[in-house]
Amino acid sequence: AQSVTQLGSHVSVSEGALVLLxxxxxxxxxxxxxxxxxxPNQGLQLLLxxxxxxxxxxxxxxxxxxxxKSETSFHLTKPSAHMSDAAEYFCAVSxxxxxxxxxxxxxxxFVKA
Amino acid sequence: xxGVAQSPRYKIIEKRQxxxxxxxxxxxxxxxxxxxxxxxxxxxxxxxxxxxxxVDDSQxxxxxxxxERLKGVDSTLKIQPAKLEDSAVYLxxxxxxxxxxxxxxxxxxxxxxx
Numbered sequence: 001a002q003s004v005t006q007l008g009s010h011v012s013v014s015e016g017a018l019v020l021l022x023x024x025x026x027x028x029x030x031x032x033x034x035x036x037x038x039x040p041n042q043g044l045q046l047l048l049x050x051x052x053x054x055x056x057x058x059x060x061x062x063x064x065x066x067x068x069k070s071e072t073s074f075h076l077t078k079p080s081a082h083m084s085d086a087a088e089y090f091c092a093v094s095x096x097x098x099x100x101x102x103x104x105x106x107x108x109x110f111v112k113a
Numbered sequence: 114x115x116g117v118a119q120s121p122r123y124k125i126i127e128k129r130q131x132x133x134x135x136x137x138x139x140x141x142x143x144x145x146x147x148x149x150x151x152x153x154x155x156x157x158x159x160x161x162x163x164x165x166x167x168v169d170d171s172q173x174x175x176x177x178x179x180x181e182r183l184k185g186v187d188s189t190l191k192i193q194p195a196k197l198e199d200s201a202v203y204l205x206x207x208x209x210x211x212x213x214x215x216x217x218x219x220x221x222x223x224x225x226x227x
Contacts, residue, residue: 034215036216041220042220042221043206043221044206044216044218045217045218046215046217051213090155090156094211094212094213095212096213098212098214099211099212100158100169101158101212101216103155104155105154105155106155
C-alpha cells in the first residue's frame with residue numbers, strides 16, 4: 001500500500017533563507033510524485049511532478065525537488081524564500097497505473113520578514 | 114482555459130440537514146475527484162469518477178454521502194443527513210485521464226455543520 005509522510009506540520013524560515021520541506025513515501029512500485037501548494041482560500045495547484053524522467057525536478061516559482069530512491073524521499077527546496085511563498089504544501093504519490101493518489105498531511109510554511 | 118468550478122463556496126447547515134455541492138471540471142478531462150479536507154489535514158479522496166463510472170469510492174461514507182456524474186461532465190456530491198464531523202472543505206479536482214496526470218483543483222466548498 002502507498003503512503004506519504006511529511007515531516008513537520010509547520011516550518012518557519014526568514015525571507016531569503018533556504019526552504020526545505022520533507023516528504024517520504026512508501027510504494028511497492030516506482031511511483032509518480034507530486035508537490036502541490038495551497039494558498040489561503042484557494043484550491044491546490046501543482047508545483048512540480050516526478051515521472052521518472054529525471055531525478056531532479058524543477059517546478060514553478062523557483063522550487064525544485066529531488067527523487068532519492070534509496071531514501072524513499074522527495075524533498076522540496078527553494079534557495080531563497082520570499083514572503084509570497086507562505087502557504088501550505090502537500091506531497092502526493094500516485095501508482096504508475098494511475099489509479100490512486102494519496103496526499104500527505106501537509107506542511108504550512110511561514111516566512112518571516 | 115477555464116478552471117474547475119465549484120459552488121457554493123461556503124455553506125452553513127445544522128446537523129441532520131442535507132446539503133449538495135456542484136462541480137464543473139475542465140473541459141475534456143475524463144477523471145473527476147471529490148476530496149474532503151479537514152482542517153489541518155491533507156485531502157482525503159471520497160470518490161473518483163472516470164467519465165460516468167466510479168473508479169474508487171472506498172472511503173465514501175455511503176450511508177450518508179452520495180455522488181453522481183451525469184453524462185461524464187458535471188458532478189454533484191450530497192450529504193444526507195449531515196453530522197458535525199462533516200465540517201470540512203470539499204474539493205473537486207479533474208485530470209485528463211489517470212491519477213498520474215496533473216490534477217486541477219477548484220476553490221473548494223467550506224461546509225460548517227452546527
